[in-house]
Structures are given as C-alpha cells and as structure tokens.
Amino acid sequence: EVQLVESGGGLVQPGGSLRLSCAASGFSFSSSAMGWVRQAPGKGLEWVSLINAGNTYYTDSVKGRFTLSRDNSKNTLHLQMNSLRAEDTAVYYCAKFGNYCFDSWGQGTLVTVSS
Amino acid sequence: QSALTQPASVSGSPGQSITISCTGTSSDVGGYNYVSWYQQYPGKAPKLMISDVSNRPSWVPNRFSGSKSGNTASLTISGLQAEDEADYYCCSFTGSTIRYVFGTGTKVTVL
Numbered sequence: 001e002v003q004l005v006e007s008g009g010g011l012v013q014p015g016g017s018l019r020l021s022c023a024a025s026g027f028s029f030s031s032s033a034m035g036w037v038r039q040a041p042g043k044g045l046e047w048v049s050l051i052n053a054g055n056t057y058y059t060d061s062v063k064g065r066f067t068l069s070r071d072n073s074k075n076t077l078h079l080q081m082n083s084l085r086a087e088d089t090a091v092y093y094c095a096k097f098g099n100y101c102f103d104s105w106g107q108g109t110l111v112t113v114s115s
Numbered sequence: 116q117s118a119l120t121q122p123a124s125v126s127g128s129p130g131q132s133i134t135i136s137c138t139g140t141s142s143d144v145g146g147y148n149y150v151s152w153y154q155q156y157p158g159k160a161p162k163l164m165i166s167d168v169s170n171r172p173s174w175v176p177n178r179f180s181g182s183k184s185g186n187t188a189s190l191t192i193s194g195l196q197a198e199d200e201a202d203y204y205c206c207s208f209t210g211s212t213i214r215y216v217f218g219t220g221t222k223v224t225v226l
Contacts, residue, residue, distance in 0.1 A: 037161075037217075044118065045153070045161065045204050047215040057214060060116070093160055099167065100208050101151035105160040 002026040002104040004094045009109030016084050016113070022077040022094030022106060030072040033097035036079050038090035039108075046090075049079065050097060061087075084113045119144065119205055119218035126224040127195045135221045137188040137205035143216055145186035149208035152181060152190045154201050161204065165190060192223070200225045 008020040022034070035050040049068040050057045056068045067080040077094055091110050095102035120138040127133040137144065137152075144150055150168045153161035163172055165181035168188060178193045188207070192199055205218035 044220040045155075045206075045217040047206070047217060050215070057212070059214060100147075100149035101163055101166040101206065102153070102161070103163050103166070103172070105162070107160055 002096060004096065004104060004106035006092065006094045006106045006109040009092065009111045011112045011114065012084055013115050014085060014113055017080070017082045018084065018111060020079040020081065020092055020094075020109060020111070022079075024075045024077065024094075024096070027096065027104075029070075029075040034070065034077045035095050035097045035102065036068070036077075037093045037095055037102060037105075038088075038111075039093070040087075040090040043090075048092070051077070052097075081111070084111075086113050089113045116209060116214065116216050119207060119216055121203075121205060121218040121221045123219070124222045124224065126226055127192075128226045129195055129197065131195050132191060132193045133195060133223065134192075135190045135203055135205075135223070137190070137207075137218045139186050139188075139207055139209075139216070141186060143207040143209035144183065144188050144205075147208045148183070150181070150183060150188040151206045152179075153204045153206065155204065156201050164203075195225055197225050199223060 003025045005023045033052040036048040051068045065083045069078045091108040093108045094106040096104040152165040155161040168183045169181040
C-alpha cells in the first residue's frame with residue numbers, strides 16, 4: 001500500500017523559510033516521479049512542483065523561491081520554501097506522480113505565512 | 116497559466132446522471148490526452164478518479180466515466196449516490212514546458 005506522510009508545516013513570518021518533507025513507502029520511490037500540490041484555505045488545488053529522475057519543474061509563482069529535492073536512500077521528498085509570502089499559505093500535499101496524473105496523495109501539511 | 120474552468124456546483128437526485136465540464140484551451144485540455152479528475156471530501160486529501168481522459172483506476176466504481184471533446188473534458192457520474200457528494204477537480208498537462216493546471220473545482224450535491 002502506498003503511504004505518503006508529510007511533515008514540516010507550521011507558522012512562519014513573511015520572508016521566512018520552511019522545509020517540508022514527505023516520507024514515502026509501499027512503492028519504488030527511486031523510480032517514481034513525485035510532486036507537491038497546494039490548496040489555500042477554502043480554495044482550489046494548485047500544482048506546485050514535480051521531480052522525476054533527472055529534472056525538477058515549478059509553477060511560475062514559486063520559481064526561484066522553492067526547491068524540490070529527493071533522497072532516494074531515505075525514500076524522502078523535500079520542498080525547501082524560501083522568501084515565503086502570505087499567498088503561499090495553504091495545505092501542501094505530497095503526491096506520487098504517474099502516467100501524467102497524481103495517483104496517490106498524502107494527508108497534507110498546513111503552512112501559514114503570517115506576522 | 117489560468118485555471119481550467121469548471122461549474123461551481125452541480126446537483127442531482129440519487130440514481131440520476133450528472134456531468135461536470137472542464138474547459139481549457141488548445142495548450143492544455145485540447146492539446147493533450149492527459150486530463151485527470153480528482154474527488155475531494157471536506158478536510159481530506161484528493162483521490163484520483165480518472166486518468167488520461169477516460170481511464171478509470173481499479174478502485175473507482177464504473178459509475179464514473181470521463182471523455183473529451185475539443186478543449187472541454189467531462190466527468191460523468193451515472194447512478195448518483197449519496198457518497199458521491201464531494202468536490203471534484205480536473206487537471207491537465209499543459210504547454211511546452213512541463214507543468215500542470217487544475218480546474219476551479221465543482222461541488223457536487225446529491226439532493
């Protein structure tokens with residue numbers, strides 16, 4: 001059974017940083033593309049970032065501020081978020097990516113950017 | 116990249132069929148057969164319901180089906196059940212650079 005467990009969310013001031021992690025199990029992590037999708041309070045889903053074997057991709061609003069990486073030895077995905085803004089406030093979902101869709105999701109971790 | 120357009124709400128009685136539309140452009144929905152659909156209950160994570168326009172994962176009841184015509188994709192729920200009351204989102208691959216765009220979301224109400 002695929003399991004994705006996010007951690008690292010919390011309250012941070014504007015301009016601050018947070019590092020989200022996603023612990024994966026139940027599938028071949030090293031050979032799977034992975035991504036993050038966020039959902040602002042009361043709003044819809046927004047794709048944030050994707051990583052496959054060799055490349056990373058970002059939505060325009062986070063380019064240059066967020067960095068996605070993976071540690072295949074620990075089956076863990078990381079999202080380093082810098083220069084955070086109020087509009088980054090959201091629940092961040094880690095998702096396994098396959099066949100051009102997000103086929104498994106974690107429970108999400110809340111990031112709140114506020115002074 | 117603007118979000119794909121979905122109706123804010125759709126409703127139906129138990130046993131009826133409803134269809135949720137998802138309208139994009141030739142750069143996303145119309146340009147690729149990579150449209151997926153997700154179901155989300157309040158406070159819960161989304162769940163994949165349809166991939167590649169019309170492929171249904173093993174865990175999805177065959178009451179759910181997907182299709183596409185031009186720049187508009189659709190999700191149809193046949194034989195609507197109370198448990199289908201949830202939010203639904205479409206998603207499409209888009210553009211020359213690898214990226215994805217979600218729809219605005221549709222709240223399905225079972226009357």
